[in-house]
Amino acid sequence: MKKTDFICAVGKELNIINTGDWKMYPVVIDQDKCIKCSLCVQYCPTKSIKYKDGKYIIKPDFCKGCGVCIEECKSDAIHFVKGE
Amino acid sequence: MSKRQVLNGNHAAAIGALLARPDVVAAYPITPQTPLVEYFSQYVADGVMDSTIIEPESEHSAMSVLTGASLAGARTFTATSSQGLALMYEPYFRVSTMRLPVVMNIVNREMISPQSVWGGPQDSLTVRDAGWLQIYVEDNQEILDMNIQAFKIAEHKDVLLPINICYDGFYLSHMTEGVVVPDQKDVTDFIPPYNPTHVKLDPETPMAVDPLTPGDYLQYYRELHMVAMDNAKRVIQEVNDEFAAKFGRNHFGLVEPYKMDDAEYVLITLGSLTGSARIAVDIARENGVKVGLVKIRCLRPFPNEEVLELLKGRKAIGVVDRNVSFGWHTGIVYQEIKSAISTLTAVPTVPFIGGLGGEDLTTELMSEAIAKVIEVEQSGTIENKAHWLINTKGR
Amino acid sequence: MKLFEKISNYEDMVGPGITACSGCNVELSMRTALQIFGENTIVAVPPGCMGGVQSVGWADKTGMKIPVFFPLLDNTASMLTGIKKYYERLGRDVNVVAFAGDGATLDAGFQALSGAAERGDNIIYICYDNEGYMNTGFQRSSSTSLGSWTSTTPVGEDAHGKTSHKKDMPMIMAMHDIAYMATASPAYMPDLIRKLEKAKTIKDGLVYIHIYNSCTTGWGYPSEKSIDIVRKGVKSRFMPIYEVDHGKFKLNVDIKDPLPLREYLSSMKKYNHISEEQVVDLQAYIDEKWENLKTLCEVRG
Numbered sequence: 001m002k003k004t005d006f007i008c009a010v011g012k013e014l015n016i017i018n019t020g021d022w023k024m025y026p027v028v029i030d031q032d033k034c035i036k037c038s039l040c041v042q043y044c045p046t047k048s049i050k051y052k053d054g055k056y057i058i059k060p061d062f063c064k065g066c067g068v069c070i071e072e073c074k075s076d077a078i079h080f081v082k083g084e
Numbered sequence: 085m086s087k088r089q090v091l092n093g094n095h096a097a098a099i100g101a102l103l104a105r106p107d108v109v110a111a112y113p114i115t116p117q118t119p120l121v122e123y124f125s126q127y128v129a130d131g132v133m134d135s136t137i138i139e140p141e142s143e144h145s146a147m148s149v150l151t152g153a154s155l156a157g158a159r160t161f162t163a164t165s166s167q168g169l170a171l172m173y174e175p176y177f178r179v180s181t182m183r184l185p186v187v188m189n190i191v192n193r194e195m196i197s198p199q200s201v202w203g204g205p206q207d208s209l210t211v212r213d214a215g216w217l218q219i220y221v222e223d224n225q226e227i228l229d230m231n232i233q234a235f236k237i238a239e240h241k242d243v244l245l246p247i248n249i250c251y252d253g254f255y256l257s258h259m260t261e262g263v264v265v266p267d268q269k270d271v272t273d274f275i276p277p278y279n280p281t282h283v284k285l286d287p288e289t290p291m292a293v294d295p296l297t298p299g300d301y302l303q304y305y306r307e308l309h310m311v312a313m314d315n316a317k318r319v320i321q322e323v324n325d326e327f328a329a330k331f332g333r334n335h336f337g338l339v340e341p342y343k344m345d346d347a348e349y350v351l352i353t354l355g356s357l358t359g360s361a362r363i364a365v366d367i368a369r370e371n372g373v374k375v376g377l378v379k380i381r382c383l384r385p386f387p388n389e390e391v392l393e394l395l396k397g398r399k400a401i402g403v404v405d406r407n408v409s410f411g412w413h414t415g416i417v418y419q420e421i422k423s424a425i426s427t428l429t430a431v432p433t434v435p436f437i438g439g440l441g442g443e444d445l446t447t448e449l450m451s452e453a454i455a456k457v458i459e460v461e462q463s464g465t466i467e468n469k470a471h472w473l474i475n476t477k478g479r
Numbered sequence: 480m481k482l483f484e485k486i487s488n489y490e491d492m493v494g495p496g497i498t499a500c501s502g503c504n505v506e507l508s509m510r511t512a513l514q515i516f517g518e519n520t521i522v523a524v525p526p527g528c529m530g531g532v533q534s535v536g537w538a539d540k541t542g543m544k545i546p547v548f549f550p551l552l553d554n555t556a557s558m559l560t561g562i563k564k565y566y567e568r569l570g571r572d573v574n575v576v577a578f579a580g581d582g583a584t585l586d587a588g589f590q591a592l593s594g595a596a597e598r599g600d601n602i603i604y605i606c607y608d609n610e611g612y613m614n615t616g617f618q619r620s621s622s623t624s625l626g627s628w629t630s631t632t633p634v635g636e637d638a639h640g641k642t643s644h645k646k647d648m649p650m651i652m653a654m655h656d657i658a659y660m661a662t663a664s665p666a667y668m669p670d671l672i673r674k675l676e677k678a679k680t681i682k683d684g685l686v687y688i689h690i691y692n693s694c695t696t697g698w699g700y701p702s703e704k705s706i707d708i709v710r711k712g713v714k715s716r717f718m719p720i721y722e723v724d725h726g727k728f729k730l731n732v733d734i735k736d737p738l739p740l741r742e743y744l745s746s747m748k749k750y751n752h753i754s755e756e757q758v759v760d761l762q763a764y765i766d767e768k769w770e771n772l773k774t775l776c777e778v779r780g
Contacts, residue, residue: 003304007244007282007312011292015533015540017496029384038483042668045499045507045704047491047514051484062495066502067703079609108565136568141594148554148591152561155548156521158568175552194492286548287519287573293548297534422504 019046023065025080027058033077040078043065086266086331088149088195093256094223095191097163097249100231102133103271106161106187108153110138111145114168115201116253117191121163123168130134135161143168147175147186154184155285155293159235159278163189165253166207167196167314174210179246181309182294183282185238186246189218189231192355194441202442203253205355206407209268209383209416215309217247218384220355224261226335227251233323240279240323242315249366252356254442267333274330291389313385320382326409338387341394343369349377349457350395352403354380354417357445360406364450375454380417395425400432400461402453404473406439413469432460449473482669489514492522494542498532502702504665504709505529505607505692509578511668512605513545515675520574521546521562525555525588527580528694531614533590552588555579556595559602567601574679581608581622585648592687596655599684606648606687607696617697621646624717625764626757627749634752644764645662649689650771651725658684661722664691666710669721670731677724690717699748708746713736716769721776728776742764 029040029049034056041049041056048063049056056067056076070078090375091099098120101109105126111121127133140146143164144428150160158348169190179186190208194200208218217237221227230249238247283293297305320335328334343365344350353361368375380387395401405415412419414435422433436453439445454473492513499506509529513522515550515688522545524530534542535549542562550558555577563575584592584606595602611629612618619629624645632641653660656729658681663671671690693709695702712718713732717740720732 001304003301006539007308008181008305009297009539010283011295011299011536011539011541012290013540014494014544015295015537015542017498017533018495019496019498022501025341036481038481039488041483043665044509045503045510045705046495047487047510049487051487064501066705067701068502068705071703072706097560107568109559109563136564138564139598140557140560141590141597145560145591145594146552148557149561149564150549151554152558153565154559154561156562156565158561158565165753175554178551269660283550285521287521290518290541290544290546292536292541292543293546295538295541295549296530298538301538 009074019064020061022051023063025065025082026060027063027065027069028055028081029058030079031055033075035075037074039072039074043068045071086264088264090260091224091263092119092258092260093224093227093251094120094191094258095123096228097231097251099265100128100228101161101187103266103268104232104235104274106135107158108138109135109161110140110149111141111162112140112146112164112168114143114165116165116193116203116257117165119257120189120191136157140171145178146175147179149174150186151175151179151184152183154179155283157280157284157286160186161188162186163191166193166203169207169455170195173214176211176216177214177293178291180193182201183244183312184246184296185244187231187234187238188246188248189396190248190250191237191253191257192250196452200441203255204406204429204440205250205252207408208248208250212384213439216384217245217248219247219382220250220380222356222358222379224256224259224263227256228263228265229327229331229335230267231476233327235328236275236323237316237319239428240319242321243312244282247392250355255356267300270330277433288417313331317385317387336381338382339390339394340381342379343379344376344394345372348374348399349454349461350376350378350401351396351450351453352378352380352401352417352421354383355406357439359405360445360447361450363447367451368454373454373458383420386420386424390448391421391424392427395428395431398404398431400457401436402434402436402452403432404436404438404445405448405470406445408437409438432466434460435470436473437470442474445473446475446477482672486672490518490544492518492520492543492545493534497534497542499528499556500696500702502705503693504705505609506526507621507665507692508534508545508607508692508706509534512675515672516574516576516679518545520576522576522578523548523550523555523559525550525579525583525700526552526614527612528579528609528614548622554591555583555588556604557589557603557610560595560598560600563600564595564631566718574613577604577704579604580613581606581610581611582620585621596657596685596687598650599658600652601682601684603678605690606689606690608689609692609697610645611694611699613694617666622648625761626753628752638706639752639754639757647768652687657687657724659686659724659760660691660692662720664709664713664718664720666706667720667732674722688759697749700746711738711743711746715740715743716765717743719769719772721772726779728779730772730776
């Protein structure tokens, strides 16, 4: 019974896993406190922090809520948003 | 213009592969294959051969390097023997299941223990279920010709499987014979270029190769592999016939029947020991015994239909194995034959084992085998274990 | 625009969701490396953590936007040699990269890597060293440090973790006289990025980059400490950051006043049981390696 067009184990379409569901609370950068030291950008394991329109923004889709950015932030500008 | 040269088996293999113009070659030296690697290296050093040669640090790496090169789209070639084949078993199984048409000569040699360097197909027969095509040849002309045919068979779009050309260590690898070497242009015309699309590591066409795979996909790929093996039977015969038409030499494809038309008794052989068996058959014929011989050339895929057809209606059959199958008390080819003729339950079959570790399988021993086959048929007593052919001359 | 503002918008070659543990600095290293190498790259990810988190793919889907494959545990470097040699033959300059764990590099795949290094094959081999076979539950590797608990060197009445020291792979690779060898840490990102950019430019031999990673699940620390812990590793001189460029040694992060070793060891569970004797042994190991390194930097700088 045909399963795929391939004759051996290869893959072409991108496999996407919704790791954004892992986090307990969303993570947000307070733009007023952010000093743009870029440490959060450097250290985010899922590359969820982007530089856009002069601001550092966390894209929540694949953020796992690991807390590294919160821990490393020099100006205490990043927090979990609890109680929603 | 083709020319006639005096070549040993290793040299014939090197020239056959050279004519096919492989892109990447990686081989690790091992007795009795070493001269093949040396001939290659010299041809590249002299600019006669334009292949990229890599010197790996073991056979495991040799097969791994070629897996990588083949995945990138290269035509690849290597050779090894016994212990080297055992060492490369891990990537070896993978090359066939990833459908990479690598061509590898196996210069058949005994497996250790005991320490031995001498010839015999124990090494390649033991790995016959790893998914490679396997063809066993009888003389140096066949070695050269099959190395040319090998690339065409393996790279065929209905096959896409790696192939072993197996020839006996020392008996063929180090023995010199007159061999006709075809013209480069004729060979280039004969083998179309290799342009894989089914699996390729190339930034221009990105894909994942061999991701973690669940069982239902694995089963599907295995089934496709089986189908490719079935296709290979047809392709091997086709390429044989095309080669015969173009180069004038017919090696019979899957099996070679010899004096089989009216044969009552049959000897079945594999590899270079066929030579002495042919002579014993001729001697028996001169004495009025209707004996024939079937040489199994293609062991994988196994030509079960051809074998069944050839062995129907015979009085008794003997299989000469230069190898052992531990646990069955017979050789390996014996079991393959028994499987193929399982519907012919009435035919007595006699397993023979001999010529291990470099012992000679002489014409006298082959005649002894023929006599035993006749005896078993006439007495009706069939043993379930091998009759050992032991060389007692000068001992 | 600052360096990381620029890099944050480089295309991420790894699929957006892979099942690496939350906070994993190996995921960070892999995504960063492949951002720097770009789309003209073929990457090998052997069995291990990164393979296990589906960065290669699943069933008939891929985990990356570039060609990626699973080598066997023990032949990553050999397979890459074959690929690179063929592309060189075609006259195409393609980055041929390994992203392999310490198990696949220091243990099973050591021979293949040593062979490729000796031949001078132009591949970029990155080892992510989290001191064990983490994907399968933290079995010991030759990169596991002395005294560490692992499932195959457990702690009990008669045993106290691994009894042999960490194999010094960076120095071993430097002694193969390869074109470029560097150690790096995710806690020192600009330095890691510079080394990755340099790796791309090397054409005359093998490049080996040894990243001192950690493992939140195996080593036993909270995920948010992933950078903090490897920073402590560097500051205690346990993870020396240096490079060897065509035989020239250079210490990139000079630690003049090392963090007390106990502060590093006590920040994770795998050393919970550690004895005074083992700490002394570890300290002697660190001191000897540091002195060797300083000497080489002076004499071969």
